[in-house]
Structures are given as structure tokens and as C-alpha cells.
Amino acid sequence: MEQFTLDFDLDGKGYIVVVTPQTMPDGTIYNARLEDLDIRFLPAEDGSLLPVSTTGADPRLLNAIATRILERVNAKNRGKDMGSIP
Numbered sequence: 001m002e003q004f005t006l007d008f009d010l011d012g013k014g015y016i017v018v019v020t021p022q023t024m025p026d027g028t029i030y031n032a033r034l035e036d037l038d039i040r041f042l043p044a045e046d047g048s049l050l051p052v053s054t055t056g057a058d059p060r061l062l063n064a065i066a067t068r069i070l071e072r073v074n075a076k077n078r079g080k081d082m083g084s085i086p
Contacts, residue, residue, distance in 0.1 A: 001028065006068045010061060017065055019072075030069050034061075041066055 001021040008015055018033045027043040037057060041049040049066040051057070 004072060006065065006072065008064065008068060010064050015061070019069055032065055039065065041069060
């Protein structure tokens with residue numbers, strides 16, 4: 001997977017986050033760069049992303065970044081494999 005950019009607003013402030021996926025044996029790690037802050041997101045067993053190396057970062061901002069990474073990564077799977085749901 002190639003590097004991608006997230007562009008979003010949170011509480012009236014705009015953010016641009018550059019995300020670089022890194023494939024590892026246990027899954028994909030997402031390295032996010034926001035201004036002068038580097039954040040690494042590791043996959044959790046429940047499918048969510050857990051931020052590490054986040055000293056002083058707003059938890060709501062971290063959650064917003066993780067959510068948008070998952071939305072971007074899973075966008076190609078939307079509407080597929082819905083099983084028996086009509």
C-alpha cells in the first residue's frame with residue numbers, strides 16, 4: 001500500500017496527516033505525520049488501531065486519525081461480502 005494523505009476538520013481546525021503504511025509479518029503498521037508530531041498506529045486484535053508514541057497528543061485527535069485510516073484502508077471492501085444481508 002502506498003502513502004496517502006488525510007485531510008479533515010476536527011472542532012473547527014483543519015488537519016492534514018500524511019500516512020505511510022508499513023507491512024509487517026503481524027499486519028500493517030501506519031506511521032502518521034502531523035506537523036511536528038509522528039504517531040505510529042498498531043493493529044489491535046479487535047480490528048481497531050492503537051496509537052503509540054503519542055506524548056501530549058489529544059486523544060480525540062488520535063481517535064479521529066485512526067478512524068480515518070481505517071475508513072481509507074477499508075473503503076475498497078465496502079459493499080462486498082455482505083453474506084445473507086438483503
